[in-house]
Amino acid sequence: MQLCLVEFSRPNNDTGLYLSESFTNSVSSFPIEEIILFQSTEQPCHPLQDELKMLFPDSILRLEPLEPISTDSISSKIQQQPWQLLRTILSKLDYCQESLFVFGRGTGLHQHLMWLASEIRGSKGIYIDEPDAEINSIANSQIEADITKATLGAFASLAAQEIIDKVQDKDGWVNSDDLAKSAGAIASGVNAATQLPLKEGYIIKKETPSGNTIYKLTNKGWPVALEYYAQSRSKDSVKDLLVSFARLPEIQIQSGDNPNPLNLFSHFAPSQPFDGLVVVLQKHTEEVEGSHIMTLDDACDFFVDTSFIGDLRGAKEILRQRCLFDSVKEKTHLVIINPNYNENFQLNFSKNLLSTLINFESEHGQYSWNFDITSPMNPIKIAVSIFSNASNAATSYILKSQGEPGAVIKDIERSRHPRHSHKLPVPNRFALEVMKENHKEGYRNILVALMLLEDVMNDSVANRLPFDDTPETHFDGVEWKEIQNFVRDLKCPYDISKGILTGSVTRMRPFIPKRLVLRHLPEEGSSKLRFKLTNEGYLVASQLYAEITKEEGV
Amino acid sequence: MSDFVWVDDRPAERLACPHCYQNLVKMDDSYEMSIRGFVKSQLTDSDERYLVAIHGICINEHSPDVNESPFGVPLILESEYDHIPKPYQLSEEEIEKDLVPPTPAGPSMSTKNAIKTKATNALGDHLYELDPPYTIEQFMSSHQHDGESQAIGKINSSAYWFDLLWPFLIDGFNTNSSGTIKEKVLITVYLHKTAVLRHIEPIWMYYKRFGTNSRTLERVEASMPAELPHHFQRLIDKIEVDYEPDRSTIESLIHNFMHNKICQKMDSQNLHSFISSANDFLNEMKHATYSGHMSCYDFLISNQLVNPTIRVGGYVLPHAGIIETICIYATLQHKSSSTADDLFRAVFPSENAPMWKMVLSDHGAAIGDSVKLNRLIKHIRQSQGQ
Numbered sequence: 001m002q003l004c005l006v007e008f009s010r011p012n013n014d015t016g017l018y019l020s021e022s023f024t025n026s027v028s029s030f031p032i033e034e035i036i037l038f039q040s041t042e043q044p045c046h047p048l049q050d051e052l053k054m055l056f057p058d059s060i061l062r063l064e065p066l067e068p069i070s071t072d073s074i075s076s077k078i079q080q081q082p083w084q085l086l087r088t089i090l091s092k093l094d095y096c097q098e099s100l101f102v103f104g105r106g107t108g109l110h111q112h113l114m115w116l117a118s119e120i121r122g123s124k125g126i127y128i129d130e131p132d133a134e135i136n137s138i139a140n141s142q143i144e145a146d147i148t149k150a151t152l153g154a155f156a157s158l159a160a161q162e163i164i165d166k167v168q169d170k171d172g173w174v175n176s177d178d179l180a181k182s183a184g185a186i187a188s189g190v191n192a193a194t195q196l197p198l199k200e201g202y203i204i205k206k207e208t209p210s211g212n213t214i215y216k217l218t219n220k221g222w223p224v225a226l227e228y229y230a231q232s233r234s235k236d237s238v239k240d241l242l243v244s245f246a247r248l249p250e251i252q253i254q255s256g257d258n259p260n261p262l263n264l265f266s267h268f269a270p271s272q273p274f275d276g277l278v279v280v281l282q283k284h285t286e287e288v289e290g291s292h293i294m295t296l297d298d299a300c301d302f303f304v305d306t307s308f309i310g311d312l313r314g315a316k317e318i319l320r321q322r323c324l325f326d327s328v329k330e331k332t333h334l335v336i337i338n339p340n341y342n343e344n345f346q347l348n349f350s351k352n353l354l355s356t357l358i359n360f361e362s363e364h365g366q367y368s369w370n371f372d373i374t375s376p377m378n379p380i381k382i383a384v385s386i387f388s389n390a391s392n393a394a395t396s397y398i399l400k401s402q403g404e405p406g407a408v409i410k411d412i413e414r415s416r417h418p419r420h421s422h423k424l425p426v427p428n429r430f431a432l433e434v435m436k437e438n439h440k441e442g443y444r445n446i447l448v449a450l451m452l453l454e455d456v457m458n459d460s461v462a463n464r465l466p467f468d469d470t471p472e473t474h475f476d477g478v479e480w481k482e483i484q485n486f487v488r489d490l491k492c493p494y495d496i497s498k499g500i501l502t503g504s505v506t507r508m509r510p511f512i513p514k515r516l517v518l519r520h521l522p523e524e525g526s527s528k529l530r531f532k533l534t535n536e537g538y539l540v541a542s543q544l545y546a547e548i549t550k551e552e553g554v
Numbered sequence: 555m556s557d558f559v560w561v562d563d564r565p566a567e568r569l570a571c572p573h574c575y576q577n578l579v580k581m582d583d584s585y586e587m588s589i590r591g592f593v594k595s596q597l598t599d600s601d602e603r604y605l606v607a608i609h610g611i612c613i614n615e616h617s618p619d620v621n622e623s624p625f626g627v628p629l630i631l632e633s634e635y636d637h638i639p640k641p642y643q644l645s646e647e648e649i650e651k652d653l654v655p656p657t658p659a660g661p662s663m664s665t666k667n668a669i670k671t672k673a674t675n676a677l678g679d680h681l682y683e684l685d686p687p688y689t690i691e692q693f694m695s696s697h698q699h700d701g702e703s704q705a706i707g708k709i710n711s712s713a714y715w716f717d718l719l720w721p722f723l724i725d726g727f728n729t730n731s732s733g734t735i736k737e738k739v740l741i742t743v744y745l746h747k748t749a750v751l752r753h754i755e756p757i758w759m760y761y762k763r764f765g766t767n768s769r770t771l772e773r774v775e776a777s778m779p780a781e782l783p784h785h786f787q788r789l790i791d792k793i794e795v796d797y798e799p800d801r802s803t804i805e806s807l808i809h810n811f812m813h814n815k816i817c818q819k820m821d822s823q824n825l826h827s828f829i830s831s832a833n834d835f836l837n838e839m840k841h842a843t844y845s846g847h848m849s850c851y852d853f854l855i856s857n858q859l860v861n862p863t864i865r866v867g868g869y870v871l872p873h874a875g876i877i878e879t880i881c882i883y884a885t886l887q888h889k890s891s892s893t894a895d896d897l898f899r900a901v902f903p904s905e906n907a908p909m910w911k912m913v914l915s916d917h918g919a920a921i922g923d924s925v926k927l928n929r930l931i932k933h934i935r936q937s938q939g940q
Contacts (some may be wrong), residue, residue, distance in 0.1 A: 074815050076896040238907055240767075251593060251605060261600035269679040272765025300625075313591030314605050317623045321604045324621070325676045325736050327770070417815050418683060418763040521925070 002099045003027060003035045003059070004089075005128070006066075006106035006114060009045040018048045019128070024055050026131035030100055032059045036092060039065045040110050064092045069109065071399055075421045082109060082397060082426045087539050089117045095546045103135070103382050104128035108373045109397040112426060115385045120435045120543070125382070130341035134219065135382060138389055138432065141224050143196055151193040152202065153228035154182030155217040160355035173206075173214045182232075190215075197221060219343050222350060223390045229354075230391035233366060241276035241360065241367035243353070243393075244268050245375040245384070248283040248335070251314035264315060265322045267375060270398045270419040276329040276367050278356055281315055282336045282377045283308065291345050292337040293352045299335040331360040339379040346383045353387060369393035373426065388428055395428040427539070434516065434540050442499020444544045446483070446507055447516065449496055450533050451541035453478055453486045477520065477530030480505035494548055505529065516540055568632040571612035573620050580629065582610025590625040603675055661724065669723050670716050676736040680764045684743065686813065687753035688715035713751075722746055725783035733777025740764055741777050741866055742786075748874045749792040754806040756875040757860070758909040759901065763814070768912040775865055782867035790869050799877040801833040807878040808832070816900045817886070817893060831888070832881040835934070839881070842937035850934050851877070859918035876914075876921060884931045898924060 011018045035052055044063070052061055066088055069081050093099055101118040103111055104127045118125050125135045143149055158174050158181075176190040194215060197203045202221025205213055217225055249264045268277065281296065287306055294302060296319075300312050312335065323330045334356050336349065361367060371388035373381070374397050388395045399422045457478070478486075487500045499507060508531055511517035516537035519529050533541060571578035581587060584594050592607045611626030620627075661669075674681055682690055719742060726738040733741075744760055747753040761771055778786060797803075808829060811817045820828060836851075844853035859873035879901055886894035902910050902922035911919050920926045 074818055074896060075900050078815075249601070251588065251591065251602070261598040262602045262605075264601050266601070266679045269765055272680075273762075273767030273770070275767070275769070310588045310591050313589075313623070313625045314593075315591075317591050317625070318601045318604045320623065321675075322601075322678060325678065325734065326765070327734055327737075327773075419679065420762055420765060421815065 001030050001032050001034075002094055002097050003030075003032045003056075003102065004093070004099055004114065004117075005035075005037060005102035006110045007037050007039045007041075007045055007048060008105040009043070009048070011047070018045075018051050019055060020131075023126075023128055023131045026126060027056075027100070032056055032100070033097065034060045034062055034094070036062050036064055038089065038092070038110070038114075039063055040106060041068055062092075064088075066110075069107075069399060071417055071422065075417060078399065078417070078421060079424055081399075082113065082424050083431075083536070083539060085109070086113045086116060086427050086431065087542055089113055090120065090539070091542055091546070093117070093121065093546075095549070099123040101125045102128050104130075104378050107397075108376060108381060109424075109426065111378075111381045112373050112385045112395070112397070112428075115382050116389075116427060116431060119389075119432055127341050127379075127382075129378065133341040133346075134343050136219060136223050136346075136386055138223050138227075138386065141227075142200070143224070143228075145193070145196075147189050148193045148196055149228040150182065150232065151179055151190060152197055152221070152225045153230075153232045154179045155203065155215070155221070156225040156229035156354060157182055157358065159217060159225075159351045160358045163352055163355035164359050172216045174216070175212055175214050179215070197224075200224075219347050222347055223386050226350070226354065226387065226390040227392075230393075237366045237368050239275040239365075239367045240273070240370050240394075241278065241357070242268065242271050242274040242370050242372060243278045243280070243357070243388075244271065244372040245280045245282060245377075247375070247377075248281045248308060248311050249315055249318075250308075251311050262314075264318050267398070268372070270422045271370070271372050271396065272326070272420065274328065274370065276360060276364060277319070277323060277333075278330070278360055279315075279319060279333040280336060280353070280376070281312075281333060282339060282380075283311075284338055284377070288337050290338065291340050291342075292335070293345075293349055294335055295356065296333040296335050299337075303337075329360075329364045331363050332356065336377075336380070339377050341379050346380070349380055349383055350387050371395045372398060372423075374398040385428075389432065392429045395426040397424045397426050398422055399424055427536070430515075431536065431539065434536055435543055440499075442503060442507065443510065444548075445487075445496040445499045446503075447511070447533070447537060447541040448545045448548065449483050449487050449490075449500055450478070450517070450531065451538055451545060452490070453483060454533060454538070456486075477518070477532035479528045479530055480508065481528070483531075496548070511537065569609050569629045570632045570634070571614065571627055572630055573616050573622070573627060574612055574614050576632075577614070578612040578629065579614045580610050581613050581626065582629075587611060587626070591623065592626055592628070603671075665724075666716075666720055669720060669727060672727065672735055673716075673719075673723055673739050676734070676739050677764070683763045684715045686809075687713060687747050687751045688718065689713045690715060718750070719743065719746060722785045722789070725785045726778065729779045729783060731777055731779050733773060736766075737770060737773060737777040740766065740770070741774055744871075745786065745789040745793065745866075748797065748872055749789040752802060752806060753810070754803045754875045754878060755810050756879060756901065756910070756913075757871055758913045759814075759875070762909060768907070768909050771864055771909070771913060774871070775863075778866050780867060782869075786867065790867065793872045793874075794869075797872055797874060799836060799881070801829065801836075803874070804832045804836065804878045804881055805829050807875050808882055810875075811882065811897065817897050828885060828889075832878075832885040835881045835884050836877070838934050838938045839877075842934045844933075850930065850937075854880075854921075857917040858915045859921075861913055861915050861918075864913060873918070876918065880921060880927065880931070883927070884934075887931070898927075 008018070012020065035056060037049065037052065049061060049063070066085055067081070069085070071078060099118065099121055101114050101123055103115060103125055105111075106114070115125065119138055127133050127135070143152070155174065158178055159172060162170060162172070179190050191213075194203060194205065198205060200221075201218060202224050203215050203217055205215045208214055244267065246264060246267045249262050250260070251262055268279070285306075285308065287308070288303070292302075296312065296316055300309070300316060303309050303312060316333075319330060319333060322328075334352060339345065339349070357369065369388075369391055371384065371393050373384055373388065373395055376384045484500055487497050490496070508517060508519065512519060515534055517531050518534055519531050521527065521529055568576075569578070569580065570576060581590070582594070587594060587607065587610065590611065590613070591605060592611055593602055593605050594608060594610075596602045596606045607626070607628035609629040609631070611628055613626050616622055616624075616627060677684075684690060722742045723739065726742050727735065731738075740761065744757060758771070761767075782790065808825070812819050839854075840849050840851040842850045844850045848856065854877060855873070858870055859876050860871050862870050864871050883894055883898055886897055902908070910922055914922065
């Protein structure tokens, strides 16, 4: 088995160690043959490497550098970085082995991509700070009946409505009448509709003393229920609702010569334009016991005796004013104090987030959800990835300029890109769907051949400055005939000719609507169509290639 | 001997709550204010600006309709209460002289500071997108008096954003249109930089830089009254008379693209030659016949390039930067088609309901169709025998 983690440089303050004893014990229960340490910066952490070698002496430590994310390029290249990172992570995995992914360290982008890679591979995950906590997976649901989907979706919306209505006594239990209130779910069909979810462990049921049957959604069932709830929403909204995360800003530190700048809205500014905003404000504090999730309005009343009450009220005022300036709609925001990895907390967070979104839409109408995954705190990073994935929301990451405070590399020139160029689209649901799809052998071969051919041709034009004159042979896609010739002449130990040498150019058609391949007709020279892979297409092809090598045992 | 201490014995002006007037419940203790989410002074250039209440706050219970923080309302000076600043009216002499009135004349420093604060707050983090073509200074001291305005002019550079824009901002803010402050600032800046500074940029690229979307542009008509204020009318007139794509506008746009990293930087020699080539292409466009007696350039501008529904004061917004983009794209294609593709995708992104499609008319949107644009470029090149 492979253990996959992103390199980090901060040890535990108390122990001075990078990995806790409980983490080591949990990981040791797996047969770890190899450790892949993804290096996301150019500054290796040798003490971590030494500790890994010491703790897992029988495992091979493999260092795999990831291209550092950077603003030092033109806009279109910057935008491609998340896809390229995912591609690199997947390409470094050994497909002959199972993988165990470690979450809880690295930037929001790296953690999301590690999580996505684990879902694509169907692998297990483990939190570095809470190795015993269970991590939900975007399960491959076997549910096909519409009524079952609608019923499961109703569980999600009912859970959210319970929070909006501040219902305290139901603890998530619902009966058939409750479920029947949702579109598509009918009271008389609840028993039949819940059979498969019960079997899969998505819900549990029990009899009340009065003889009624009541149901409750489980942790495992939450992502599935959320997915079906999201599917039940209509898709025609053109307005964007941004869900973003930020630390609760400290406004009360006014004294001293060098007060910290109070930046809250600047976290969201690069994500503009958006039409609606929901912010999740987060804080760790010893002043408050336990973990709390509530709306910002409620928090302004609940935490009235704490030292950060002014911070909450100040944040509320900043958001109110800024939204007014930008004609951005808001309803209320969410506050999380002391987030943790506990499964109940994770579920509670997701339910509260959904209730906030439903609450927003009840006032302003339906919006398209957009998640900015830059700044969730570590304990909720994976929950945010799961939520955004299950709800098929557009996902983005805000790249810090290299010279900005908080960026890894300082004291160099700040990015000259406009702010919105720092917003990177991040692969999420679409990547998972295309990767999970079972491509038939002939079609699989076409994608692989196109990838290999592109690699060969791109190598020949590498290392040239963008404004250098380009020779006639620059890569501008390939014709079907070129793919055939390439495969015919390919010297490799496995056969990818099926579907290419035996098929015609019409075989390219299915890839176009799936956005795996781009086609265009050149304006000069040949009048034949030319094809090239999209980012997503390249990613799929690289995975299919890995499968071929695994099948062939190469 | 102790130092002489000058004592200001003038009576302090009374304070007022914008909603309760003199029936206010004042709170001005720093700690108590901070608990309510307010600060007494702005120590850093940050979001503190939204929480500053230099005179304290009124903690009366205000009606929810007033759209203020429920935890307090910043107090103002009594003289500011219910005081709507009178529109600054230019004298006939000023009108005849130029667009920008001479510095010493005009509204008081405090009015200008108030206008500047409004504009700065409305732009928020995007204030820095004004540079270029304007320059941004960190702040203008509120302790400077009216008589010192000339000194400020010396300190700040000639392109200091507020110095150039304030007459237009005051005009815009004083109109009774329904647009937000930010919407008024954005259209003001776009028209000014295009007309006066000849800083050229397609309008959707500009609005995108300031974090706004199509709906902001749809509302642009509402941000100004049907009868434009004098300064605005002069800007529109100037664009209509003066603006035509030429070497200088191409140069402005390529600098803009390089600054915003839509394309890579070029050294000065390459840049000079690139601009010449793009300008040559513009000339080819003006000479290549499209159909019958019309040149390709005339064909392009024979219909509105910008969606006629996006108008301000009855005038369709200028098509600045669109023809120039074609020239730059065509020139780039000769250098590297992949770089040209990158630029094309950055200007005309393939996304759901793209802003450029909404901004351009059906005629103009054809430019964002790569097949059509490439055919046009090929046609122009072939007409010139290349």
